[in-house]
Every structure is written in structure tokens, then in C-alpha cells.
Amino acid sequence: MKKKFLLSCLLIIMAWLPSFAQIQEPVKFKTELKTISDTEAQIVFTGNIDAGWHVYSTDLPSGGPISATFNVEKIQGAELMGKLTPQGKEIENFDKVFEMKLRYFENTATFVQKFKITDASYQIEGYLEYGACNDENCLPPTEVPFSFSGKGNAATATVATSETKAETVNQPAAENSVAEATAIDSAATVALSDNETSVQDYWTPVIKELNSYGETTSQQDRSWIYIFFAGFIGGLLALFTPCVWPIIPMTVSFFLKRSKDKKKGIRDAWTYGASIVVIYVALGLAITLIFGASALNALSTNAVFNILFCLMLIIFAASFFGAFELTLPSKWSNAVDSKAEQTSGLLSIFLMAFTLSLVSFSCTGPIIGFLLVEVSTTGSVIAPAIGMLGFAIALALPFTLFAMFPSWLKSMPKSGGWMNVIKVTLGFLELAFALKFLSVADLAYGWRILDRETFLALWIVIFGLLGFYLLGKIKFPHDDDDNTTSVPRFFMALISLAFAVYMVPGLWGAPLKAVSAFAPPMTTQDFNLYNNEVHAKFDDYDAGMEYAKRNGKPVMLDFTGYGCVNCRKMEAAVWTDPKVSKLMTDDYVLITLYVDNKEPLPEHIKVMENGKERTLRTVGDKWSYLQRSKFGANAQPFYVLIDNEGKPLNKSYSYDEDIDKYVDFLQTGLDNYKKEK
Structure with missing residues (x-):
């Protein structure tokens, strides 16, 4: 009962947290x-x-x-x-x-x-x-x-x-001292110019009004879920490779036949599956313990190691294409296998699972290697373990399911050339992602051998060749001589070729949002015909508010910074959307305020904030103070919609590249403005 009570209190506290500034x-x-x-x-x-x-x-x-x-x-x-x-x-x-x-x-x-x-x-x-x-x-x-x-x-x-x-400052302090926060002395009254009236009313705090809409918190961290499912998909792909698929019926039959008690056979199969999970999760934890979470994160952006990652993936791809086999020393698997035969009980089952891990390395190694490289970018201590957990569950699932339902074994697809098709397809994907890591090193050293259009050209060729391979137009050493193309292969080829065609406009500067996370930045593009950027009408709050009042329009405030990475991401991925750009350009007065603008103010402004006197020396200080005192926030990007009197029209918006959410954010503010009028 106490535990339930404490859990309920914790959930209530977590539910209230977003309501604070x-x-x-x-x-x-x-x-x-x-x-x-x-x-x-x-x-x-x-x-x-x-x-x-x-x-x-x-x-x-x-x-x-x-x-x-x-x-x-x-x-x-x-x-x-x-x-x-x-x-x-x-x-x-x-x-x-x-x-x-x-x-x-x-x-x-x-x-x-x-x-x-x-x-x-x-x-x-x-x-x-x-x-x-x-x-x-x-x-x-x-x-x-x-x-x-x-x-x-x-x-x-x-x-x-x-x-x-x-x-x-903390939110409660910000709310309790709003009177102090706006007590700008007479020498520092915020005005448009010496000849214009004061517009200090535009600076009146609206923290409570903003909270009444329900504040938007930062985007939730979904990386762990993403890592788990990425590992799970990797495990499913590993299942359908020649190293794993043929072993499933043999292993399940062994457990069911070695015991007259069917329940014991099923229990052994479950233990076998659980052992696979333990082995791969232990591998993920070992990687973190050896390198450390921060070291993995540092390696992910280090130029030298990105070159090594690139070479590793190219080697894996060549292995999948059939150039050679990546295998662990046979004496390792033989030693573990013989040890399993000499023991009994849980240890015997665990050693059998360990033998599977060693024998299937030539197929699972490249997938695991790529997965661990990808999760290194999170810098999380348990990210590799979560990825390996998803991988191991997918790998262990059929062993337990087929043990529980042995009749399903008869409906299993027989081993054949289709498994090699999966291997080769994975090889093409590994080759494509190798370019991603090479791109980081290319940018670091300024080689300019992998500019955006070069990167896209190589991806177009890779996915085009993958499409032709799936159609049977290209053969590799381990492929059979069957010239027929199955229906699944045809649809996979269709997707691959369509993706290659989709990337073609990117050679002339199209944004290609589907690959923007992988391709080099647009600044490396030599030839760019694309021009759909949104520019602010004002970079001064007071002047922009006066313009909006004269023209009867609502205002969108964009608190940003020259050094704000995610601000640039939002501008490239969200603001360029036609619906977003139309709303921002036609229906709002966009005011962009750089909080790191180092331009000195004509004279310093003294303000009281939370009982302390503070001096605003630069234009950026002024806009940063506006964001804190008026809206109770201090992080960028920060977008807020207000009417031309400075009152909020909707909850604020932070970093989230969901275009539909952003359109709804803008449209809701516009609807509320029209209702007020």
C-alpha cells in the first residue's frame, strides 16, 4: 500500500512539472x-x-x-x-x-x-x-x-x-518577482526612440496567461525506445540469414526430443532464449564498461574514428557481398560446444546459446557492429544494453515460440537463396551508412571530397544498384542461378529504385527531408536552385510590435541564437514547409530576437531581477531578459505567439520537428487572435 501511495505521489508530481515555467x-x-x-x-x-x-x-x-x-x-x-x-x-x-x-x-x-x-x-x-x-x-x-x-x-x-x-531563475521566483523584474529605472526605460512614447506595456509579464494555455515542454527523449526497436529490427534481420535460420528447427527439435516431458522441453527452450538475451545484453554492457558512455559519444563525432567506422562498415558490406567470410576462430566454438556436452542442466543450455552466438557471428557481427556504432551517439550508459536487448529478444523469440508450438516448424520457409538476398541487401545498406561516417571526417579535415551533391550521387547509385540486384540484374558469388524474381523482391526493388529517384532533385538543392539527418549540410552544396526560406521582418521587439499594431496582425516571436544548433534545424526542416511558411509570412509579423547578439546597447540598462540588480549591456542581454521576465523561459529555440498588445495567443513551442504540430501551433494562435478581435 505504501509503495502504491508513493508511486501515486510521484506520478502527480511528474504530471505537474510541465506546468512550471x-x-x-x-x-x-x-x-x-x-x-x-x-x-x-x-x-x-x-x-x-x-x-x-x-x-x-x-x-x-x-x-x-x-x-x-x-x-x-x-x-x-x-x-x-x-x-x-x-x-x-x-x-x-x-x-x-x-x-x-x-x-x-x-x-x-x-x-x-x-x-x-x-x-x-x-x-x-x-x-x-x-x-x-x-x-x-x-x-x-x-x-x-x-x-x-x-x-x-x-x-x-x-x-x-x-x-x-x-x-x-526558478519559475516560482520568476512569478513572485514579476513586479521587480519589470522595474526598469527611469534612465533605462525601453522605448522605440527618444521621440516616441514608451512601449513598456509590451514587456509586461504574461507567465500566468501563458500557463493557462498549458505550456509545451521540450520534446520527450524517445531515444531509448528508438534504440530498442532498432535493435529488435536488427535481430529480425539476423534471423533470416544463413547463419541462424537453419539452426532454429534443429535446436528446437533437440530440446523437445531430449526430454520425454514436453513441459521440460519447453522450459529448456525458454531457458535457451533467455540465455541468448543475457549474452547479448552482457555484450552491450561490456562495451559501455570498457569505453565509457562519454567516450562512446566522443568517438561518434571524432574524425579519425569516423574513418575507422566507415572502413569497418565497408568491410562488413564486402563480407555480405560474398568477398570473404568473417568468422571467429573455430576452436572457440568447438571448445564451448564440447563443454556444453560435458555439462548438464542450466549451464549446458547457456553454453549452447553461447555456441550459437559464436557460430552465427559472420552474419550477426556486422549487424551488431553497426547497431553499437549508431547507439554510441546517445552517450547513454545503458544505450548499448538496450540495443542488444532488442536484438536478443528478436533473435531468441522463434526458439521459444517454436518450442511451445512445434507444429509451426512444418510451416517454416525452407533455407534457400532468399537468405543470401537478405545478406546482400544488408551489405548495400552498410555501404550507404559508411558514407555517413566518412562525411563527418570529410567535414572535419575540409577535404571537400564528399560534398552534399557527391554524397547524394553515391547514395543514388547504391540504392539504384540495390534495386537492380533485387530484380536479378546483378549477381554475387553466393547467389543461385534462378532468374525469376519473387513478388517480395519486386516490391523491395520498387522501393529502392523509387528512393533513388526521390534523391535526384537533391543534386540541385532540394531539401530531401527524409535524408537530411544523413547528408552533409546544405552549405556544402555547390549548385542550389532551391529558395524557400522564411526571413523575419524585424529583429527588434518594440519596432516589430508597433508595426503589428498599426497593421492589425498577430506576432510570432522567435527567440534564437547564432550558436543555436536546433534553431537552424527548425528553420531548415520546419519553416521551409509550404503550410508553415505561408502562415508565418502572410498571417504573422515574425520578430526574430538573437539572445547572443553582442552589439552593445547605446547605454547600459539597469534592471531588478529576483531581488538582484542586473546590468543589460548588449542587445542580446536585452532580448534574453525579455524572454525570462515576460515569458518565464530562457532556452532556445523558443517560439511564442502574441497579439499586438503583447498577450499570448497559444502555449509556447520549443524544439520539435513535427510539421503538423507546428502548423497546429500557428493555426490555433491565429484562430484565438481572430476570436479576440
Whole structure:
């Protein structure tokens, strides 16, 4: 009863979580002043980073995400020594979206700035600015303020420590202090210009009104389900290969005949299937324990290892085509098989399952290898185990089902050339995905040998050849001489050839959303006739609101950033849809606000936020503050629909590439606007 009560409470709490604002606080920094000598000291910033997030390092290339920077507002009796220095475990990977190598920290980030003490006493004030992202969104440039003073003598120097958090706030605090958050002093009133009236009403918080629509949370993480089913499909494909399919009836018959008790035979078959699951799940866990989740994730974006992944898949494809057989040493399987004969009970059954795993390696190895490479991109500790669980369940299922229903064995398709067709088809698919990994390395080194049109041309050829193979026009060493094409092969050929034709317009710049996750970015396309991009009418909130009011139109606010990866994904995959672009262009005034815009404001703006005074120095600071104070959110991408008086028309929208959902989001806001009018 207690367990049920606790579970009910937990479910209620989880159900209420989305109703809170979307203010996120994934990074917490501590600042500390450490005296090195009578004449030297250093300021140390130590940040604790939530799982899944990372903080970017210093001195990143232009055009990339926000670099960590040290900014001084007041300094007396001291002078800086060198630049801000990152310390600790810095990760460097190539980012396909920015097309550059980026350096960042996970779990913990440490930055150190040294300064020289030049007077008997000193004072230094300023802030650390940094950028943080996860797989779905990014925070705006965030400041960690500091203020230290001390004396030049080490014996009397003040070693001050101050705890500061990222300039993000919890939702309850945001709601309780909305009056403070909008208390902009008279010198910093937000206005269109000196000659126009104040439009501060546009900045009035609408957090409660927005919540009344039911806030949209970030897209749920479906990766584990995806990984499980990817593994399950891989296991089904492995079943229909020459290494596994012929073994099924022999194994099931063995279990049923070796015991006079039918129930015991079925129980043995179930144990056999469970042993297969245990073996492959253990393999998935072993991979993670050996390499580590973060190492797998790092390898997935490392240029050298992507070349190795590419070569591995090409070797697997050649094996499936019949160039050679990938087999484990025969003495391994013989040793395990003989050990199984010498033992009895559960151990004997487990060793038989282990023998199957070794004997079928030539067919299952390439599938498992590809699966493990794919799940490495998740960075999850248990992702390989989940993939192997799906694979093993699919592989073990027929052994248990046929043991329970032996009559089904008679209806099993007989072994034949169709199994080799499956192997060769898998070979073509492995070859196609090998190009995906080569593309990462090509972008990293700037070879430009695999631009988007080259990649698509190779895929067109691969899937075209697959179609001709399925029609019997191409033969490989292990294929039989039967020239007839079965109905399933014909439909598979039709799909493959149609997919090849579908990709042809991509050579001239068509977006090809079905392959956008695999192909190189559009920026590598040399010849592009496609032009269906949506551009904002305004990049200034107040000016855009005045225009919308004069023209009687609702407003769509796009809080974005130059370093926001998923913002670019939404613009490429969703905004280019005809329905979406028509609604955004014809029915809304689109205002795009870059929260990382470094253009300085004409004069600094002082605001009170959660009882603390904060200085807005750049245009990006201004728009970031608007997003936090008015809408109670701080992550990008963030889309919100408002009328021309600043009131919300629908729940907000974050990163989700579902076009139908986005159209519904826009249409609902438009309908609500018309009802108000």
C-alpha cells in the first residue's frame, strides 16, 4: 500500500512539472579568489554542469557558439595577467552543424584568470560570460558576476568566496518577482526612440496567461525506445540469414526430443532464449564498461574514428557481398560446444546459446557492429544494453515460440537463396551508412571530397544498384542461378529504385527531408536552385510590435541564437514547409530576437531581477531578459505567439520537428487572435 501511495505521489508530481515555467538552471558556478603571492592572485570559476549539458571553452572560432570570456568593469590597484584559462578535462570534437572543431566541458568546468597586484590594496569587479547547450537547446549568454578586494600583503590578503548561479531563475521566483523584474529605472526605460512614447506595456509579464494555455515542454527523449526497436529490427534481420535460420528447427527439435516431458522441453527452450538475451545484453554492457558512455559519444563525432567506422562498415558490406567470410576462430566454438556436452542442466543450455552466438557471428557481427556504432551517439550508459536487448529478444523469440508450438516448424520457409538476398541487401545498406561516417571526417579535415551533391550521387547509385540486384540484374558469388524474381523482391526493388529517384532533385538543392539527418549540410552544396526560406521582418521587439499594431496582425516571436544548433534545424526542416511558411509570412509579423547578439546597447540598462540588480549591456542581454521576465523561459529555440498588445495567443513551442504540430501551433494562435478581435 505504501509503495502504491508513493508511486501515486510521484506520478502527480511528474504530471505537474510541465506546468512550471521553462526557466532552466543546468549550470551552477562558484567563484573564488586565491592569493598566489604578495603580488599575484587569481580568480577561479568552478561550474557544476547537469548531465546532458556542456559549457563551451575559451577562444572558439568566429561563427561558432558562445566562448567563455572574462570581462572587467572596474579594476584598481591591479592588472590582468594573460587571458582566461580553461582547466580540467576539455573535450574537443568536430561539430557538423557549425562545421568546425569545438571545445567544451561536461560535468565540471573550471576557468582561471590571473592578475597582478600593483598597489597596497586592490579592487576588481566584472563577470564571467559563458554559453551552455544540450542536445535540444541552448541557454543565452550567461553572466557570473564577481567583486573582490584585498591587500597586497599575502598575510592580510582577503580570500573571498562567493557562490553565484547562472543568471537563470526558478519559475516560482520568476512569478513572485514579476513586479521587480519589470522595474526598469527611469534612465533605462525601453522605448522605440527618444521621440516616441514608451512601449513598456509590451514587456509586461504574461507567465500566468501563458500557463493557462498549458505550456509545451521540450520534446520527450524517445531515444531509448528508438534504440530498442532498432535493435529488435536488427535481430529480425539476423534471423533470416544463413547463419541462424537453419539452426532454429534443429535446436528446437533437440530440446523437445531430449526430454520425454514436453513441459521440460519447453522450459529448456525458454531457458535457451533467455540465455541468448543475457549474452547479448552482457555484450552491450561490456562495451559501455570498457569505453565509457562519454567516450562512446566522443568517438561518434571524432574524425579519425569516423574513418575507422566507415572502413569497418565497408568491410562488413564486402563480407555480405560474398568477398570473404568473417568468422571467429573455430576452436572457440568447438571448445564451448564440447563443454556444453560435458555439462548438464542450466549451464549446458547457456553454453549452447553461447555456441550459437559464436557460430552465427559472420552474419550477426556486422549487424551488431553497426547497431553499437549508431547507439554510441546517445552517450547513454545503458544505450548499448538496450540495443542488444532488442536484438536478443528478436533473435531468441522463434526458439521459444517454436518450442511451445512445434507444429509451426512444418510451416517454416525452407533455407534457400532468399537468405543470401537478405545478406546482400544488408551489405548495400552498410555501404550507404559508411558514407555517413566518412562525411563527418570529410567535414572535419575540409577535404571537400564528399560534398552534399557527391554524397547524394553515391547514395543514388547504391540504392539504384540495390534495386537492380533485387530484380536479378546483378549477381554475387553466393547467389543461385534462378532468374525469376519473387513478388517480395519486386516490391523491395520498387522501393529502392523509387528512393533513388526521390534523391535526384537533391543534386540541385532540394531539401530531401527524409535524408537530411544523413547528408552533409546544405552549405556544402555547390549548385542550389532551391529558395524557400522564411526571413523575419524585424529583429527588434518594440519596432516589430508597433508595426503589428498599426497593421492589425498577430506576432510570432522567435527567440534564437547564432550558436543555436536546433534553431537552424527548425528553420531548415520546419519553416521551409509550404503550410508553415505561408502562415508565418502572410498571417504573422515574425520578430526574430538573437539572445547572443553582442552589439552593445547605446547605454547600459539597469534592471531588478529576483531581488538582484542586473546590468543589460548588449542587445542580446536585452532580448534574453525579455524572454525570462515576460515569458518565464530562457532556452532556445523558443517560439511564442502574441497579439499586438503583447498577450499570448497559444502555449509556447520549443524544439520539435513535427510539421503538423507546428502548423497546429500557428493555426490555433491565429484562430484565438481572430476570436479576440
